[in-house]
Amino acid sequence: METVLRVKDLTKRYPRRRDKPVMAVDHVSFSVDKNEVVGLLGPNGAGKTTTIKCIAGLIKATSGEIWLNGVEAQRQPKKAMERVAALLEGNRNIYWRLTPRENLEFFAGIQGHQVRKVKAYIDELIELFDLKDKEKTSARMLSRGMQQKLALACALIRQTEILLLDEPTLGLDVETSYELRNVLKEMAARGERTILLSSHDMHVVQDICERVIVINNGRVVVDDRVANLMKLFQVSAYRFELEGHLVKELEMKLKERFPLLALSSTDHRTYIDADLVEGSELYEVLDILKAGNIQVKSIGHKEPNLEEIFLAIVKGELK
Ligand SMILES: Nc1ncnc2c1ncn2[C@@H]1O[C@H](COP(=O)(O)OP(=O)(O)O)[C@@H](O)[C@H]1O
Ligand SMILES: [Mg+2]
Numbered sequence: 001m002e003t004v005l006r007v008k009d010l011t012k013r014y015p016r017r018r019d020k021p022v023m024a025v026d027h028v029s030f031s032v033d034k035n036e037v038v039g040l041l042g043p044n045g046a047g048k049t050t051t052i053k054c055i056a057g058l059i060k061a062t063s064g065e066i067w068l069n070g071v072e073a074q075r076q077p078k079k080a081m082e083r084v085a086a087l088l089e090g091n092r093n094i095y096w097r098l099t100p101r102e103n104l105e106f107f108a109g110i111q112g113h114q115v116r117k118v119k120a121y122i123d124e125l126i127e128l129f130d131l132k133d134k135e136k137t138s139a140r141m142l143s144r145g146m147q148q149k150l151a152l153a154c155a156l157i158r159q160t161e162i163l164l165l166d167e168p169t170l171g172l173d174v175e176t177s178y179e180l181r182n183v184l185k186e187m188a189a190r191g192e193r194t195i196l197l198s199s200h201d202m203h204v205v206q207d208i209c210e211r212v213i214v215i216n217n218g219r220v221v222v223d224d225r226v227a228n229l230m231k232l233f234q235v236s237a238y239r240f241e242l243e244g245h246l247v248k249e250l251e252m253k254l255k256e257r258f259p260l261l262a263l264s265s266t267d268h269r270t271y272i273d274a275d276l277v278e279g280s281e282l283y284e285v286l287d288i289l290k291a292g293n294i295q296v297k298s299i300g301h302k303e304p305n306l307e308e309i310f311l312a313i314v315k316g317e318l319k
Contacts, residue, residue, distance in 0.1 A: 010064035026218035038206030048198035056086035096140035145176030239300035
């Protein structure tokens with residue numbers, strides 16, 4: 001596999017925020033193969049935007065290397081920038097006074113494409129993003145969702161080797177978010193683009209990416225295929241309420257199989273708290289209880305939230 005993007009020990013320290021330096025990105029290393037679609041997942045403040053801005057050449061890294069198809073971005077910024085297009089969060093990098101078509105022509109132009117040669121692709125993007133009715137409207141007058149779609153189209157028309165998307169669906173209404181997600185999903189499935197997509201929403205990443213890099217506090221904590229990570233996400237907290245008390249033997253049996261499981265009891269009840277994989281492990285606990293003739297009064301179930309999973313991963317409980 002050909003590596004298109006390689007980040008090595010990337011570090012970004014902002015001089016200060018409230019008088020204290022911030023280590024926004026701390027020795028981050030990863031690489032992305034040609035036509036791979038990788039998610040950069042992490043809670044707010046994790047360092048996603050900073051990482052993407054460094055790769056896109058919009059801010060200067062404190063140290064580390066950024067290789068774009070064999071070109072070190074900081075040593076040869078101009079050459080490197082021709083290989084990346086970025087869609088940045090909040091900062092809609094489109095020209096307010098130009099119409100959608102003019103914007104697309106402009107961005108094709110700065111990439112060195114001749115407008116007549118990309119006309120068909122511009123038409124296709126206008127169609128794809130439903131911008132046809134708004135062809136004569138200046139970008140400033142478009143809705144937030146339309147502007148975001150146009151910004152993505154402008155990144156696409158450059159037809160660069162690498163596409164960086166920072167929170168592409170953040171702050172959009174449900175419908176536009178869904179539309180954009182589908183466009184990205186389709187693009188990913190076609191496997192014609194190398195994409196690094198950041199999000200704090202695991203569903204967006206799950207939907208679009210094949211691999212995910214989880215970052216927290218500026219550090220990579222997980223780099224794995226989404227399918228593998230999903231197994232971690234399926235662990236949720238259960239609380240079993242049982243009639244009566246467990247005999248020692250049964251207690252041992254449970255603890256042996258699930259060492260982290262917690263038992264507590266009142267006069268007539270026993271409670272089991274455990275993090276279990278939905279399905280398989282849950283059924284195992286039920287089987288053990290059934291074999292011990294214990295009556296289960298209720299099972300409480302708490303879905304894990306992303307924040308908790310990050311904490312668990314960071315604390316090493318989930319690895
Ligand atoms: N311009 C800046 N000056 C100082 N600190 C910053 C600046 N931009 C971001 N930070 C800090 O760097 C950390 C990472 O931020 P960011 O990369 O925006 O994270 P994310 O995109 O994952 O939410 C946060 O602690 C944030 O407060
Ligand atoms: Mg961000």
